[in-house]
Amino acid sequence: MNRESIVTAVNESLVDGFEIPPEKLTPNATLFEDLELDSLDAVDMMVYLEEKLSIKVDANEFKDVRSLEQVYDLVQKMSSNLEH
């Protein structure tokens, strides 16, 4: 997956799965403050992205993710791991 398709897929997941308004989904948006998610949502998000994007997220790395940009980075890393 290229960066653009990852951004689209992650954003769609957040709109569909967490009912977040699309205009809030900017790369710098922080998960907990700007998007008003919490630690329970973070786990749901990890599982949701794994299922929707058919990837396996490293839970150890995911726990340090704070911004949407970091989510894109991690998904990109995980999907490229799958491709190799």
Add this chain to the structure above:
Amino acid sequence: MTTLKTSWDVLIIGSGISSLTAATVLARQGKSVCILEKYRKPGGYMHCFNRYGHRFDTGAHYVGAASPGQPFHNLLTYLGVYDDSMFVELDRDGFDVMAFPSFEVKFKTGVENTIQSLTEIFPDEKEAIHKYFHLIHDVAAAFPTYEFDDQFDSSTVMEYMETPLSDIVEKLTENKKLRAVFYSYCSLHGVNPGDVGFGLHALVTDSLLQSAWGFKDGGDPLTQKFLGVLKSYGAEIHLSTEVTGFEIENGLVKTVQTKNEQQYTAEWIISGAHPKATFSWVGDGNLKPALKNRLSSIKESCGIFGIYAICENPPHELLKKNNFYVFDSEDDEDFKSALSPKDNILGAYISCTNRGQTAKTTTPLTIHAPVNFKKFECFTETEIFKRPQEYYDLKNEIALNILSLVKKRFPSLNILKFETSSPLSNIHYNGSIEGSSYGIYHSISATGVRALGPRTRIRNLLLTGQSTLFPGLFPSAISGLRTAGNIIGIKPLIRELKNIKTKSQV
């Protein structure tokens, strides 16, 4: 006329060991606690029943780590429910016998004893066996609620909860029979080796290697012990009280509604029911789509079929204090699914329920084997004791299949009569979704950081039970401890348990 008290500090739904543990921990801390149990008898999978003049267990067959100073013993001691007259230690020289078509291995008390036992069968695999069991022990010891240590290595726990059992086993050995031996304990959690986190498998295996204990008179006395302690703290249990829904207001459970039209209120609600049932009471409108999606995608573990038999002059081996696992294959690939592609029975668990206490001419045997729930799905709408003849025919056919596997190992076994339970029996008595004894399918994608609960989106609603942690009596009790810890703080609890452990070692 007495008025039913319906307002409590903590309301607990279900009375399995996780609920009873959470209730006891909280009652000890001064909380007013009430348990709502839908069935007329408390105890969940600790239930026993009598047939043909003998007692049979439904779920409490044996437990690990219950010798003095060991984790389960420490926990029961802390709860005030330990009583050594309830337990009988299983044969230290082979509490579990794994019978494969061409060989047998004994799991013995103590890691080194089991290593030696397996090395005698697989002399060329000494290094792999040694590495496997030491890794099992080291990983299990890293869990804070296993060794009750507030200082623990979370990175080890996380790494091994994310690593499938088969990844580790396949790197250790190419011996297919030895791999099958390592996978044989998947019977205890119902998860395939490619799906289960090594950490979960390590906890299940290590606790039994520490020590294996059966229940002298089944699980009911332990339930009664819990109830006695709870009563002394003023807690109540309301039986035949089935929860039907929650009234949610401002992100909190305001009332709990029951089938007998009572309304309960509490500061905290703990649900030991299956998470899917619990969230159905919360209602779709209070759940985000991602959680709804997650709940719908969580798989259930395999259904379990039970045979409760009376046999005459049983083989001496079955009268020892041990369990037999009889497998129809020794090819590791077959162990990658609890059921073969043709739905044949891969393995059956056999134990003599009276644990060798009395030598009688007739002996009760409990036999369990995984079975595909789909075979029974068409009968889910029928009522227990009023099911159609086809249901009983199916049960009989499956029972005969399982017994033919058992008779391969015990050809002289003379079964006089037997009764059976199907996945539908589990649904009726324990509220499991697809008749599994293990709750959800505890794959990597549903355990560790991905597990549901104990906290939920509803701020005063907590989850407990095997579906929120790991299957089995001890892990379920730990889930109750952990859930209670969400209300009163887990670290002081761990410290108290650590003190018990330290005292027992002095």
